[in-house]
Amino acid sequence: MISADHVSVEVEGLRRQFKTKSAPVVALDGVSLKVGEGEIFGVLGPNGAGKTTMIRILSTLLMPSGGSAKVMGFDVEHEAEKVRRVINMASGAEKAGYDFISAKRNLWFFSQLYGIPGEVAEKRIGDLSERLGLTKYLDRKFYALSTGYRQRATIARAFVNDPRVVFLDEPTIGLDVMTARSIREFLQTEAKTHGRTIMLATHNMAEVEAICDRVAIIDKGKIIAEGTPEDLKRSLGAPALVMEVSPPPKDLEMLRQVAGVKGFTSSADEERGLSTVQVVVENDSAANGASAAMATAGYRVVASWRKEATLEEVFVALVGSGFKEREEEGGP
């Protein structure tokens, strides 16, 4: 429980509807959540679930259609200017910067839009760049930076105004493992050492497991689960059942009929002529039922074992059925 004094982001019944030519689309449908100071809060969800809409509203780029949202106590709808003084944002998909101008000068430019005195800005840019491993590349023109360094510069920009809350949308998308890791370490330090709140919208489950204190899973504009990654994994009950099955099954619909099965994934190993099926189960009897269902359907369970559910499996279990429906409807 976050104490009222330390709430950075407070969202209550947030709603956003977009007009389209055919019918209105509800992107957010009564979302409520609270994020505390110094917390890294992950927002997970399939494409079109409403993650980016929520971030856009919280960062004052979009007005809500209903409900309320406050950042550091300021209402995003009516006190947008006050909100803007304490926030910043960055997106991994948009390497925002003026192409022909060096990374350093781009950072300086944005610092000036916040009225930061020259010397302070210079020092802060130097400090951020050093911590992000950008120092050697600061004088390169923005377009000449590699994807990784452009993203480091984008992250540096998001912290140049010493914000209390930072909204990040897929900050490590398309980055190599080492760059992604160094950005994650940077974000953790910013949250834990400087007490900044970071809201992170992403599809990267490993990233969420690695750095997020709490997570909300959002689907069709609603929060369908919220808690620490550990809480969410525990909420699935017993660990997952992993089976190696031969021959590779054409479909796994029979598992849907088993009571206590919450979701499943499979991957075929053609060389060995079998499939690895992972089943998220509520309890031991569901696990036994799943094995029996495979056998009844004519498949041989070569080996089976139990393992801890991953966040990805939680996600699939919670969102999977909806995802299938969306695909059948022609996508979100």
Add this chain to the structure above:
Amino acid sequence: MISFRSLFASTWMGIQHDLAWTTPSLAIALRTVAPFASAMTVSIIYWFGVTQSGMALDPTRLAYILVGSTLYAHVASYAWVPTIAIAEGKNLSVFPHIYLTARSTALYVAGRALSAFAISTTTSLAALAAAYFALGSFLHTSIVLIVTPASLFMLAVALLVNIPAALGLGYFLGAYSLYASKFEWSLPGYIAGLLMVFSGALFPTSILPWPVSVGASYLPFTQFIAASRDALIYGRVGDYLWSIGLSALGGVVLLSVSVWVYFAAEKARKDGVIDRRLA
């Protein structure tokens, strides 16, 4: 302080952005080419028209067209900068980040317009000088221009007095760019065309049909060009002051209304188009 820093940084960024794609001197030289060529084109049209129609070439009228066309190019090139700055900012994904900094988009737009003013003043005056000599050489005629410290001072004052009007036009167009996610790139062409017809740049507005001619004659841009002609061609101080006064008044009115319109573009946030890239 935050306002001053924003304005200064935006002006600096505008100059960098417009010139940094090559060396600054080459960029300035290349940017002089367009106003030079357009001034040459309209001046040659005048020369061709009168000589082929059996009339005598009037050096004062040639100067009228030359000054009008270069100053028209000057106004057109910086009045549309706010539109382009916002449209290109959206395209580069930079604009949303400028939007959500405290109090900055109006100042950013003003800064970009001021940087364009500085560049355009340099290139327009260079184009005027280059066309003056080139036309003299090609058409074998001397063009009547008053170039004295006093006339140049009067021109400089006219250029400065015209800033609010150009900025006002810029905010109007910028408000559209703020709200829209398509066609922004085409607006400059329209504005350039409208200015060419209605600002008295190439011909007196009196030849336009009534009441368009009356409306066009009171446009701050028409008065700015008229004042500049009074300074550089006719040396009429009384007429110059009258035109400068009207230009300033029109500029203040246009700027006030346009700033109000620009801030009303808050609707853009409601509809979520601030960070939408171009269609």
Add this chain to the structure above:
Amino acid sequence: MRARALVRLWSIFGEPMWIIVSMGFPVLSSLALSLLYYSIGATNYVGFAVLGGVMVAFWGNVLWSMASQFNWDKQEGLFEIYLTSPASITAILIGMSVGGIVGTVPTAVIVSIIGWVLFHPVVAASWGAVALTFALTLASLYALGMALSSLYLVYGREAESMNEVLQEPVSMLSGIYFPSIGSFSPFPFAVQIAASLIPLTLGMDALRKSLFYGEGFGAVSFDLFALAILAVVFLAGSAYSLKALERKGRRDGTISVRIR
């Protein structure tokens, strides 16, 4: 080729407002220059400004939708797809040209109608010669656009600035609004020779002769021949340079580098 032409046409005609928006500058600049001729009493030559407005619409289309198109495609990652598809790049460019020409026709028609209604320019046309000259002018102009598109791929990011640099001087030298070659030209002979390498120059000269002075094929035969040569040279030049560029890009590994 057909597919690329259709894509261009769908994007132009799929958004009717686009046609209205894109005709702004050609219509208004043609109006302004017609009024300039009118204001100085040279009413016999107002037709030159109207014709100039028509042709400037095509010239603008060549610069902004042909010459720099591959750069924008490269930014969006489309250029790589063109290269890796079995279609020839030249065919794609020709498709873009055909789409561009058809898409610019409404603007050209509107400029003509406004000019006609407002100024009643005196036309004494030899229509067969006008039609052939117009067709050959567009062919060589769009071939120039194709050649520029390959050149701009080398220039890369500066394409837009180069367009801005080229637009007005080419309008001036090619005599879109006044004769820039021949006995009425204000330019020295050497400048006229250089200007004749721009397809618009010969095209405008021949169009004025055949549209306003009724001169037939005989009088414009040299212009027509030269335009045909220019079209072939630009077309071959663009095909060759695109191939060379593709080879160089594959060797240096620069083709798949997106600008942003």
